[in-house]
Amino acid sequence: MTPCCTILTASEPDSVVAVGLTRRRKIFTAMLEHGLEVKALTANPWPTMKWTPPKTASSGIDRRRVANPVQARTLLAGVHEQGRIGPRLVAFYACLYYAALRPEEAVGIIVSRNLVLPAKDGEWGKFVLETAEPHAGKHWTDSGRNRDSRQLKQRAVGETREVPCPPPLTAILRSPTSCSGVNLAQCRSIAYSGGRMGGPIL
Structure with a gap:
């Protein structure tokens, strides 16, 4: 689990990578919650981990x-x-x-x-x-x-x-x-x- 957390909490300035990290974080969170449901985990460690969301560009439409x-x-x-x-x-x-x-x-x-x-x-x-x-x-x-x-x-x-x-x-x-x-x-x-x-x- 440590390598997954390291990747997901990494700071990246690139907006494309930032969007990808946010998406992966949602998937990883859902996976941990599923682990709790099937009793493969006794607790969800994710909320206790510090994570600073990477900066992303405005979601406005780029006319180009x-x-x-x-x-x-x-x-x-x-x-x-x-x-x-x-x-x-x-x-x-x-x-x-x-x-x-x-x-x-x-x-x-x-x-x-x-x-x-x-x-x-x-x-x-x-x-x-x-x-x-x-x-x-x-x-x-x-x-x-x-x-x-x-x-x-x-x-x-x-x-x-x-x-x-x-x-x-x-x-x-x-x-x-x-x-x-x-x-x-x-x-x-x-x-x-x-x-x-x-x-x-x-």
């Missing part, structure tokens, strides 16, 4: 790391050219850019339940998100598939989250090419292959 509107449109145009699934991938990635959805949220969208589109372009729509499908790998899911449907991040089961669908995204989702050549309303999901978009495709 985010695609600007011109870059985003160029990237989406490039995705559109990626064979048969290109148009569907454009709809998926456009949800991530214009609505700031998490990938696991966009994959879990069922069009008839979670998307409200206006009757024409140039207007706002709405997402009503209720599930997420994070990619964990079939060895780590209850269903044996790469993705399991679960509640939204940091929300209770059944709790929803409403997200505005801006006009540029509305136009993309209303386009016949956004769903393999048919109207999006006739599709089950935005994601490719019936809502089971695989990691290799992304």
Whole structure:
């Protein structure tokens, strides 16, 4: 246990390492608590150890790391050219850019339940998100598939989250090419292959 504590309590100025140390500390704490539950430990030594959290940079968005509107449109145009699934991938990635959805949220969208589109372009729509499908790998899911449907991040089961669908995204989702050549309303999901978009495709 001493080597683990030495690593976890080490002081590092680098912000990336700092974030990693904080994450590892949480995991290590959970492991010690589990040890108490199964009676492998008689006491949790962690609270008695001194630890100074490493300094981290502000959590604000670094604009240099985010695609600007011109870059985003160029990237989406490039995705559109990626064979048969290109148009569907454009709809998926456009949800991530214009609505700031998490990938696991966009994959879990069922069009008839979670998307409200206006009757024409140039207007706002709405997402009503209720599930997420994070990619964990079939060895780590209850269903044996790469993705399991679960509640939204940091929300209770059944709790929803409403997200505005801006006009540029509305136009993309209303386009016949956004769903393999048919109207999006006739599709089950935005994601490719019936809502089971695989990691290799992304």
